[in-house]
Each structure stands twice: as C-alpha cells, then as structure tokens.
Amino acid sequence: MKARVTVTLKDGVLDPQGQAIEKALQNLGFSGVGAVRQGRYFEVDLNGADPASAQSRVEEMCEKLLANTVIENYAVEIEN
Amino acid sequence: MKAAVIVFPGTYREQDMMRALKKGGANEVSAVWHAETELPGGTDLVVLPGGFSYGDYLRSGAIAARAPVMASVADHAKKGGLALGVCNGFQMLCEAGLLPGTLMRNAGLTFICKEVHLRVEATNSAFTNGYRHHQVVRFPVAHHDGNYFADPATLDRLEGEDRVAFRYCAPDGTVDPKSPTANPNGSQRAIAGILSENRNILGLMPHPENLVEELLGGTDGLPLFESLGLAA
Numbered sequence: 001m002k003a004r005v006t007v008t009l010k011d012g013v014l015d016p017q018g019q020a021i022e023k024a025l026q027n028l029g030f031s032g033v034g035a036v037r038q039g040r041y042f043e044v045d046l047n048g049a050d051p052a053s054a055q056s057r058v059e060e061m062c063e064k065l066l067a068n069t070v071i072e073n074y075a076v077e078i079e080n
Numbered sequence: 081m082k083a084a085v086i087v088f089p090g091t092y093r094e095q096d097m098m099r100a101l102k103k104g105g106a107n108e109v110s111a112v113w114h115a116e117t118e119l120p121g122g123t124d125l126v127v128l129p130g131g132f133s134y135g136d137y138l139r140s141g142a143i144a145a146r147a148p149v150m151a152s153v154a155d156h157a158k159k160g161g162l163a164l165g166v167c168n169g170f171q172m173l174c175e176a177g178l179l180p181g182t183l184m185r186n187a188g189l190t191f192i193c194k195e196v197h198l199r200v201e202a203t204n205s206a207f208t209n210g211y212r213h214h215q216v217v218r219f220p221v222a223h224h225d226g227n228y229f230a231d232p233a234t235l236d237r238l239e240g241e242d243r244v245a246f247r248y249c250a251p252d253g254t255v256d257p258k259s260p261t262a263n264p265n266g267s268q269r270a271i272a273g274i275l276s277e278n279r280n281i282l283g284l285m286p287h288p289e290n291l292v293e294e295l296l297g298g299t300d301g302l303p304l305f306e307s308l309g310l311a312a
Contacts, residue, residue, distance in 0.1 A: 013229065016187050016266075065146060068139055068175065070182045071229060 001046045003058040004077040007067045008039035042066055051078045081106040081309050083125040086153065088114040088144045091131035093167070093289065100289035100301065101127070105309020114147040125162040125308060126153050128169025130222070130287060140183060140225040141171030150176055162206055162311060163281045167223055170273070170283035179274055179283045180238070181230030186223070187266025193222040196264055196286060198272050199249040202242045205275050206311040207282040210303030216253040217300040219286035221264070226285040228267035228274075235269055246273035246284055 009015050015037050022036040044061070046054050055078050062074040083106045085094050094111055101109045110120055119126060133144035144150070150172075157163045157178055165173040173179040186192055195218050200211040211217065230238070238244050247270040249255045250262040255270050257263050263270040265285070273284025288301030 014184075014187070014266075016189055017185055020189055065138070065142065068142070068182055070174075070180075070231075071184065 001048065001051070001054055002079045003042075003044040003046055003054060004079060005042040005044065005058060005062060005066055006039060006075045006077075007042070007062070007072050008074075009037055010071055010073055013071045051080065054078045081124050081311060082108040082120070082122050083127060083308075084110055084112045084119050084123045085127045085129055086114060086149055087111050087129075088131070088133035088147060090133040090135055091129055091168070093130035093287070096287075097127055097129040097166070097289045100292045100305045101125075101308070103292050104302065104305025104307075106305075112149060114144065114149050116149050117152060119149075119152045119156055123156065123161065124311070125164065126156055128153070128163070128165040128172050129289075130167030130169060133168055133172070136225070139171075139175065141168055141175045144168070145172045145175035154178060157276070157281050160278060160280050162308070164207065164308070165281075165283040166287055166289065167221075167226075167285055170285055171225065173281060173283040178281055179276055180234050181228055181274070183223075183225045183285065184227040184229050185225055186227050186264075188260060188264075191222075191224045192226070192264050193220075194264075195220050196272075197249050197251050197253075197262075198246040198286060199253050199255060201244045201247055202275060204242060205245065205279045205282065206307060207275075207304055208245055208307070210307035214253060216249060216251070218291070218298060219288055219301060220290050221286045223265070223285055226265040226267065228271040228285075230268060235271075238271070238274055239269070241277070243275040243277070243279070244269070244271055244273075245275050245282055246271075246286070248272050
C-alpha cells in the first residue's frame with residue numbers, strides 16, 4: 001500500500017518562493033498566472049492492508065514530522 | 081556552570097560555541113553526540129549550536145529535533161534547566177516545540193552572511209541580563225531560513241510577556257520590520273530571538289559566539305556568555 005502526502009502552506013503564510021516562481025512564469029510569457037504556492041509531496045510505502053489504519057498512521061507521521069503544523073497543512077491519500 | 085553542547089551530523093559551530101562558553105566562565109564544557117540518550121550528569125546548560133544538521137533535509141532543524149538526545153534536552157528544559165539554541169539550534173528548538181513559531185525561508189530568498197545590528201529587548205533572563213535594555217549590539221548572521229513566523233496571537237503573547245529577547249534593527253537602534261536592511265530576513269516584528277515562558281530557553285538566529293574576542297572583531301557577544309557563566 002502506498003500513501004501520497006501533500007504538504008502545503010496555510011493560507012496567510014507568506015510564501016516568497018511561490019512569489020518568485022510566479023514572477024518567473026510571467027517572465028516566461030505564461031499569461032493568466034495568479035498566485036503560486038510551493039508545497040512538498042511524499043510517497044510512503046506501507047506494510048499492512050487496512051486503509052483506515054494506514055490513514056491514521058500517516059496522519060500521525062504528518063503531525064510528528066512530515067508537516068510543520070505551525071505553518072503547513074497536509075492531505076493524505078491512501079492507494080491500495 | 082556545566083555546559084553540554086549537542087553535536088548532530090552537519091553541525092559545525094560547536095567549537096566556536098565551546099570556546100565562547102569557556103571564555104564566559106563555564107568551568108566544564110562537553111560535546112555530546114546526538115545519538116546519546118542522556119545528558120552528562122549535573123548539566124546546567126544545554127546548547128544546540130549552529131550548522132546544517134542533516135543538510136537541512138525536510139525543513140531546517142526538523143530531523144535533528146527528533147534525534148535520540150532531544151528527549152533528554154526537552155526533559156532538562158521542562159525541569160527549568162537552561163537551554164540555548166543558536167541559528168540551526170533555534171530552528172531545532174522551534175521544531176521540537178520547545179519554543180513557539182518557526183523559521184521560514186528568508187524573505188529575500190538569499191542566504192545572508194553578514195553582521196547585523198540587534199536591539200536587546202528583554203534583559204530579564206539568565207542569557208541577557210548582562211545587557212542594557214535597548215542596547216544595540218552587532219552579531220553576525222549566516223542563514224537561509226531565519227525568517228521568524230508565528231501567528232499574530234502568539235506574537236502578541238511573546239511581546240506581552242516580554243519574551244522577545246532581540247530584534248533586528250538599524251545601526252542607530254531603529255526597528256523597522258518592513259526594511260530589508262534593518263530587518264534583513266523579513267522576520268515578523270523583526271524578531272531575532274525569543275525566550276520560553278519560564279525564560280530558561282533562548283533561541284536566536286544571530287551568532288553571539290562569534291564576537292567574543294577583540295582579535296576577531298569585537299566582544300558584543302561576550303556578555304551573554306558571561307552572564308551564563310555566573311548563572312549556576
């Protein structure tokens with residue numbers, strides 16, 4: 001089983017890296033680009049077959065390490 | 081004063097720190113490897129020095145904050161023991177939840193390596209009682225992730241409890257959070273260092289340990305180590 005974890009900055013947290021990417025996209029001529037926010041993505045291979053317990057285990061991993069919940073949100077997706 | 085300086089893979093400021101602690105009057109200073117599970121008996125002060133622990137993987141200080149030795153560090157601090165985190169050490173203290181907030185990428189996105197001016201805000205602590213209120217000091221900084229962030233309620237609380245130890249400022253002491261020269265990394269409210277609720281933990285981004293001798297350009301950092309030397 002595999003968990004896909006996406007960590008993103010919370011609303012209201014300034015993201016200067018996202019802003020720099022946004023400017024670079026505009027410089028490349030991409031029109032209609034609004035705000036860009038940079039995040040992180042993890043794939044975690046898991047033993048076991050119960051998606052519900054995998055979900056709660058990975059959420060605990062996010063709380064303890066993968067995300068800094070002062071500034072970041074996380075989303076967990078379990079794939080069988 | 082018996083001090084323990086914790087060394088992680090990627091730490092490289094521990095020698096400067098140990099030298100500054102000795103110069104400040106600490107009579108016993110030891111280096112402790114991160115894989116230890118206990119601090120040396122009778123440790124009065126734990127120091128998390130600067131460097132790039134674990135290559136800043138995941139987030140600066142994030143992996144180090146979960147190292148085996150950190151449970152003892154937290155235990156020491158929660159019992160009221162003194163703990164100092166400088167630069168990467170400040171990032172670790174925040175990641176470990178021993179200090180509030182976090183250090184984000186510098187607002188200008190560049191690594192900043194230069195001397196900055198700081199205004200001493202809180203003198204009521206074992207770390208800062210050798211300074212005068214609003215004294216302007218000059219410390220070096222060398223970091224990529226020094227942009228202090230916390231939610232407004234936390235910032236208000238830090239200020240209300242006199243827990244902002246140092247702020248970045250202009251050479252004349254003026255604090256201007258919006259100025260890229262007076263607040264070089266864009267920290268919220270120009271915060272450079274904060275104290276814990278019980279005032280026994282200090283985290284700061286600039287390096288007081290690198291200005292403790294005239295030969296190396298000044299002694300503005302020395303009062304911090306001298307007051308620690310007298311603390312226990």
